[in-house]
Amino acid sequence: MLRFVVRRCLLVLPSLLGLLVVTFLLIRVVPSDPAVAMAGDAATPEQIERLRQQYGLNRPIWEQFVSYVGKVATLDLGESAFSRRPVAVDIAQRLPATLMLTFCALAISVFVGVPLGVIAGLSHNAWPDYLLRVFSVMGIAVAAFWFAIMLQLLFSMELGWLPLRGEISATIPRPPRITGFMVIDAMIAGRFDVVADALRHLVLPAVTLSLGGLATIVRFTRAGVLDTMQQDFVFYERAMGYRRWRLNWIYVLRNSVTATVTQIGLLFGGLIAGGVVVESIFDWPGIGSYTVQAILTGDRQVMLAVTLLVGVVYAAVNILTDLVHGVLDPRLMERG
Secondary structure, three states, X not given: OHHHHHHHHHHHHHHHHHHHHHHHHHHHHOOOOHHHHHHOOOOOHHHHHHHHHHOOOXXXXXXXXXXXXXXXXXXXXXXXXXXXXXXXXXXXXXXXXXXXXXXXXHHHHHHHHHHHHHHHHHOOOOHHHHHHXXXXXXXXXXXXXXXXXXXXXXXXXXXXXXXXXXXXXXXOOOOOOOOOOHHHHHHHOOXXXXXXXXXXXXXXHHHHHHHHHHHHHHHHHHHHHHHHOOOHHHHHHHHOOOOHHHHHHHHHHHOOOHHHHHHHHHHHHHHHHHHHHHHHHOOOOOHHXXXXXXXXXXXXXXXXXXXXXXXXXXXXXXXXXXXXXXXXOHHHHHHO
């Protein structure tokens, strides 16, 4: 298994390098001058030129790229042109909020989507199957920004049940930062009022972010169950008198979730990338809102760093997904 992980990690490096090349070139294609944006409208040409020299913007593109890759190799993601702080520091401060939102959205997608997919597969062509198929199509088709606004209008502005935006109420003192995860830090500090308030703020963005993944998992689990139900071992175990719940929720489910596990792995990276819109709408202090701010201000270092971060997350989750596949079906690990 160690050999498998090492080989996969080595294969990831060319992919990340290619991602950097494409992102670096695309950002440079945009007709904007970061030095002009940083200097402001009242800046003189001399001030703009000094900024170009300071950030190396006057050098050839290939030289800028080689310099950037060299810094990334030493875990130096550069300095934000607008916050004047290291990008790595900004990301480290905002990443826990994004991970908290992503984990919650993924948990909703998995723990709700897998059972619904099994139910849809077991009730093939019955009314629950038709209903869940309609839901899965709508879940994939609905735009996240529209769904987020509808949830805000209903649960925040109309009913007043849940907060409209933010990670925590402005009137509640924040607990000391230890892990960066608001709920965990509040529990460590014994601030259960903060825990309750943070969970209330988490509900709407997590549900919004989970919608597309939930619908996808329902579809893939349903397809896996339908395929497994046609296998010989299912007919044999039925003939042997296995209890229906044990057969369906243990043996059929275990042999049906291979494709679902793959989708779960892909969803994790997709949720981080897709959280850009959701975090902006709910004013969530994570990587997504940070990225939107960088795009609006033309902060290239931040855009490159966030893109690289998402690529690393995708790579890591794919390796983890392959390991889970090996646990579910050891034959896959033997094939390498």
